[in-house]
Amino acid sequence: MAEQILDVRDISVARGDVPIVYDVTLGVQPEAVTVLLGANGAGKTTLLDGIAGLAKTTSGTIGLAGQAIAGLPTYRRAHAGLGYAEQARTVFRSLTVEQNLLVARTGNGDLGTAYRLFPELERRRALGAGHLSGGEQQMLVLARALLGEPKVLLIDEMSLGLAPVVVRRLMSAVRELTSLGIAVLLVEQFAHLALEIGSRAYVLRKGRVVFEGPCADLAGDDDLLKQYYFGTAEDPAEHDDTAEKVAAEGEAR
Numbered sequence: 373m374a375e376q377i378l379d380v381r382d383i384s385v386a387r388g389d390v391p392i393v394y395d396v397t398l399g400v401q402p403e404a405v406t407v408l409l410g411a412n413g414a415g416k417t418t419l420l421d422g423i424a425g426l427a428k429t430t431s432g433t434i435g436l437a438g439q440a441i442a443g444l445p446t447y448r449r450a451h452a453g454l455g456y457a458e459q460a461r462t463v464f465r466s467l468t469v470e471q472n473l474l475v476a477r478t479g480n481g482d483l484g485t486a487y488r489l490f491p492e493l494e495r496r497r498a499l500g501a502g503h504l505s506g507g508e509q510q511m512l513v514l515a516r517a518l519l520g521e522p523k524v525l526l527i528d529e530m531s532l533g534l535a536p537v538v539v540r541r542l543m544s545a546v547r548e549l550t551s552l553g554i555a556v557l558l559v560e561q562f563a564h565l566a567l568e569i570g571s572r573a574y575v576l577r578k579g580r581v582v583f584e585g586p587c588a589d590l591a592g593d594d595d596l597l598k599q600y601y602f603g604t605a606e607d608p609a610e611h612d613d614t615a616e617k618v619a620a621e622g623e624a625r
């Protein structure tokens with residue numbers, strides 16, 4: 373496998389004293405999108421929180437561009453180059469779009485780059501961010517993350533509540549992030565769209581990696597995906613709407 377810019381080895385993550393993620397090994401390659409999939413409750417957010425230092429890792433190592441970061445507080449992981457667009461992350465609604473970007477800028481972060489990626493935001497630069505649509509707010513979240521100049525960006529379910537056409541737009545922006553030199557670890561319920569832009573995929577079930585391989589191996593195969601999400605025989609007690617979402621998304625394509 374190619375060199376990895378984010379090298380997660382055997383990490384276990386707990387919420388309080390409750391173990392949620394077990395012995396996960398995962399690699400993110402430079403300038404590529406790595407996709408992390410799994411049913412609701414599989415532990416995806418917990419894993420990202422563990423990598424970012426927002427949840428307690430009880431074992432394992434995390435390397436970011438060769439630097440060991442597992443023992444560092446969250447802000448130092450950010451300084452080392454780890455960006456995190458958290459699930460349901462919001463913008464400063466009372467500030468304008470441009471003020472939101474200025475507040476997020478570190479070092480040499482260039483607003484021009486953010487506006488080239490999202491011309492929608494440039495057109496609304498003087499507008500209060502609270503007046504943006506849901507999709508535009510998510511663009512602003514990504515643009516703010518970009519201005520933190522991350523080497524690796526963790527993105528957690530940016531499509532929550534958005535229409536598929538908007539999600540497609542966001543996905544193409546995520547792909548462009550990689551051409552700016554940013555590696556992405558993408559958690560996404562719209563699995564097909566994520567697999568279209570990703571190179572490598574991982575599927576998490578009950579806190580463990582049950583699939584690792586090229587996105588192409590999962591793309592277009594709903595049955596295989598469901599099998600990895602739920603196991604060969606789905607346990608009705610664990611049922612959630614993810615399978616329907618995968619199927620509905622397939623039909624909508």
Ligand SMILES: Nc1ncnc2c1ncn2[C@@H]1O[C@H](COP(=O)(O)OP(=O)(O)OP(=O)(O)O)[C@@H](O)[C@H]1O
Pocket residue numbers: 387388390392410411412413414415416417418419
């Ligand atoms: N703060 C917490 N304290 C205790 N348990 C938690 C906490 N947060 C999440 N959990 C539990 O951890 C498990 C994994 O949740 P997590 O949010 O990481 O999953 P996920 O794969 O991101 O799911 P979703 O797609 O619903 O966000 C779930 O069973 C959840 O109930």
